[in-house]
Amino acid sequence: MGWLSTHGGDVWTLLLQHVWLAAVPLVIGLLVALPLGWAARRWRAAYPILVTTSGLLYTVPSLALFILMPLILGTRILDPINVVAAMTVYTVALLVRSVADGLGAVPEDVRAAATAMGYRGFRRLLAVDLPLAVPVLTAGLRVAAVSNVSIVSVASLIGVAQLGNLLTDGYNRAINGELITGIVACLLLALAFDWIIRGIGRALTPWTRA
Amino acid sequence: MIRFDDVTKEYPGGTVAVNGLSLTIPTGQITALVGPSGCGKTTSLRMINRMIEPTRGLISIDGKGVADLDAATLRRGIGYVIQHAGLFPHRTVLDNVATVPRLLGWDRAKSRAAAQDWMERVGLSADLADRYPSQLSGGQQQRVGVARALAADPPILLMDEPFSAVDPVVRQQLQSELLRLQAELHKTIVFVTHDIDEALLLGNQVAVLRVGGILAQVARPADLLAAPADDFVADFLGHDRGIRALSFVGMPRLPLHPELTLALGEVPPADAPDWMLVVEGGHPLGWVRTAGVQGAVDTSDLNRSGTVASLTASPREVLDAALSSPARRGVLVDDAGEFVGTVRASELATLLEAGQA
Structure with missing residues (x-):
């Protein structure tokens, strides 16, 4: 605790940076995954292509992706946008399948009833299919959030500051207090993300507990 | 009036679901589409609201081809009830x-008021309004399905085996409630079922389809039973056609016989007939065998095997009342359920035989 008591301010700054780098890609990734997942469900042939391709993206090592981003986007090497973009790729990789499977979990008779009531395509998606996909979607988002919190820490290696700095610095200079603070902070942050997403998921699905 | 004009539905691969169907569905009546699985009855139903598009042929509602109408707008004007609601x-x-109502753009208050009204009309209590479907029984879910289909008061109602997933007792209730509702509403109802008895019970006209989507016969229930067009229809109608036909013929004027009755707690008189009817407050409770009664009659002496028919019942119910009664005298009651007299099976049979029905 000794180390933390003198570096509280720094840790707080890094924590906020970490939240930002993990949360923004989560939101953007979800917005990108929604149409892709919908398309994977809409066209039978698209499902294996979209789900497999997006899944493969997840296997690209994070360090490689962080380094590649400036080349692809034309950004500066130290720009945090590189990290946001790379994390968005990972989020999309995880969520396309969740969206597709979540939409696929909507019972066929419910879908047919909605059409027969006179819902048009897009409105049915918003009013019937998406709300019913929320449980599967929430499960996917929780995995993506925890994964993001973990992967973002690697960004220290390309000079983008966040909680990962405590790990690299603590390791290089053998400061146990800093190392442990970094690990515990990442863990608590992951738990907080998980807790918030679960809370939102529950608020959106009162019917699952009825 | 809904018209099918030489309508065919063929799927890629050559499966023909509906084959040259021509059928007129009269306004304000129930038309039952019945047949074995694979006869295209659901496909036919779904072509009316364009859930399925026909390959050839024309479907029109009051002279307007459905293909010319916007699908979503068309569907909002047609109620739809399906099997699992x-x-x-x-x-x-x-x-x-x-x-x-919400899809039609009614405001929230008006929509909810209409919804409450229809919940009540299909027999759902108001305290179910805030429940979720998973909290309801199968029968209640089906009622919600019917209320949802009727909420915007469409002139046409499509029902796709709506009662086949609920238990027989509930099914019977739902069937009689549908008939009660229809007596008030006079909707044009197309009712798909695989159960010929349900079709005969509910349909003003019954269309029998055979596998491959070919119309075998369309007729009123009584005519179907009296004159099946071919072996397929006759087989599909099944056994007991003579007895079942009695549901659809008029009741002949039948002599009503008075009956010596007993109340609970009374002692049968010395010269009592073999069986006496026990009546309490005007309502028949059952028969007692007078020889078996020790002193005053109590409920343990009652034989409840006899069914009771109302004065407006069909010959089938009246005949059943007579045959199921241990005294062989059928108990008839009025609209209030009060005993009015008994009938004999032999007298009814004589009248039916003479063709007075």
Whole structure:
């Protein structure tokens, strides 16, 4: 605790940076995954292509992706946008399948009833299919959030500051207090993300507990 | 009036679901589409609201071809009920029922008021309004399905085996409630079922389809039973056609016989007949065998095997009342359920034989 008591301010700054780098890609990734997942469900042939391709993206090592981003986007090497973009790729990789499977979990008779009531395509998606996909979607988002919190820490290696700095610095200079603070902070942050997403998921699905 | 004009539905691969169907569905009546699985009855139903598009032929409603209408607009004007109700699991009962009014752009208050009204009319208590579908019994879900289909008061109602997934007792209730509702509403109802008895019970006219989507016969229930067009229809109608036909013929004027009755707690007189009817407050409770009664009659002496028919019942019910009675005298009651007299099977049979029905 000794180390933390003198570096509280720094840790707080890094924590906020970490939240930002993990949360923004989560939101953007979800917005990108929604149409892709919908398309994977809409066209039978698209499902294996979209789900497999997006899944493969997840296997690209994070360090490689962080380094590649400036080349692809034309950004500066130290720009945090590189990290946001790379994390968005990972989020999309995880969520396309969740969206597709979540939409696929909507019972066929419910879908047919909605059409027969006179819902048009897009409105049915918003009013019937998406709300019913929320449980599967929430499960996917929780995995993506925890994964993001973990992967973002690697960004220290390309000079983008966040909680990962405590790990690299603590390791290089053998400061146990800093190392442990970094690990515990990442863990608590992951738990907080998980807790918030679960809370939102529950608020959106009162019917699952009825 | 809904018209099918030489309508064919062929799927890629050559499967023909409906083959040259021509059928007129009269306004304000129930038309039952019945047949074995694979006869195209559901496909035919779904072509009316364009859930399925025909390959050839024309379907029109009051002279307007459905193919010319915007599908979603058309569907909002046609109620639709399916087998497992297909309720929206994420919406409360009231919001489920208010679906079509909301789609039609009615404001929230008006939609909810209409939904409440229809819930009441299909026999759903108001305290179910805030429940979710998963909290309801199968019968209640089906009622919500019917209320949802009726909420915007469409002139046409399509029902796709709506009662086949509920238990027989509930099914009977739902069937009689549908008939009660229809007597008030006079909707044009197309009712798909694989159960010929349900078709005969509910349909003003019954269309029998055979596998491959070919119309075998369309007729009123009594005519179907009296004159099946071919072996397929006769087989599909099944056994007991003579008895079942009695549901659809008029009741002949039958002599009503008075009956010596007993109340609970009374002692049968010395010269009592073999069987006496026990009546309490005007309502028949059952028969007692007078020889077996020790002193005053109590409920343990009652034989309840006899069914009771109302004065407006069909010959089938009256005949059943007579045959099921241990005294062989059928108990008839009035609209209030009060005993009015008994009938004899032999007298009814004589009249039926003489063709007075």
